[in-house]
Amino acid sequence: MFHYTVETDKSMKEAMESLETNLKDDKFGVLWQFDIKDTLQKKGFEFDQPFNVLEVCNPKEAQRVLSQNKLVGYFLPCKIVIYEDEGTTKIGLPRPSSLIQMIEDDSLKEFALDIENRLIACIDKTK
Template identity: 65%
Template structure:
């Protein structure tokens, strides 16, 4: 499976606030928060599902992995989505797994770094549930 997704009893705002705290503890910063619902409405589309994408980065790791392979930049920054499920109306959080993305580059030497980042980001999500 290319992603890791969990459900939480928290509102989207509560989940994002908790997630930001967990990310900071792991030395990840939120670079940008993209509100898809708001953006599509501004463009004239009737998208009624709360859906946000957080772009997160650990500068030390980004520097290290980009030094090894510039193609990694295609996957940066890491993304974590927080949205209200259209059917259940429950808040969900998840991310594309860095290990799944690294497989596309087919460079085994980067898999350890991808695994470490994946585990750290999943831990942040799990702490935020």
């Protein structure tokens, strides 16, 4: 499966706050937060589902992988979504190990899997 998604009993706000703390503990920072519902509504489009995209980065790891293969920049920063689906808060991400396959550079597979496992651990701690 190209993505990883979990459900939590936390509200979206609680989940985002907890996730940001867990990411920070693993040296990932939130570079940008995109509130899709708010943005679409401001543009005059009907969209009632709360849906946020966080772009996260660990600068040391980004520098390391970009020095090895610039094409990885197409996937950076990593994205984590937090949204409501039928009253349930969900947190997920596209798996870096799936995305990296598009580059066809076997030397990056272990790196992508490491980042994926670290981000999944942050998400799991947030549940």
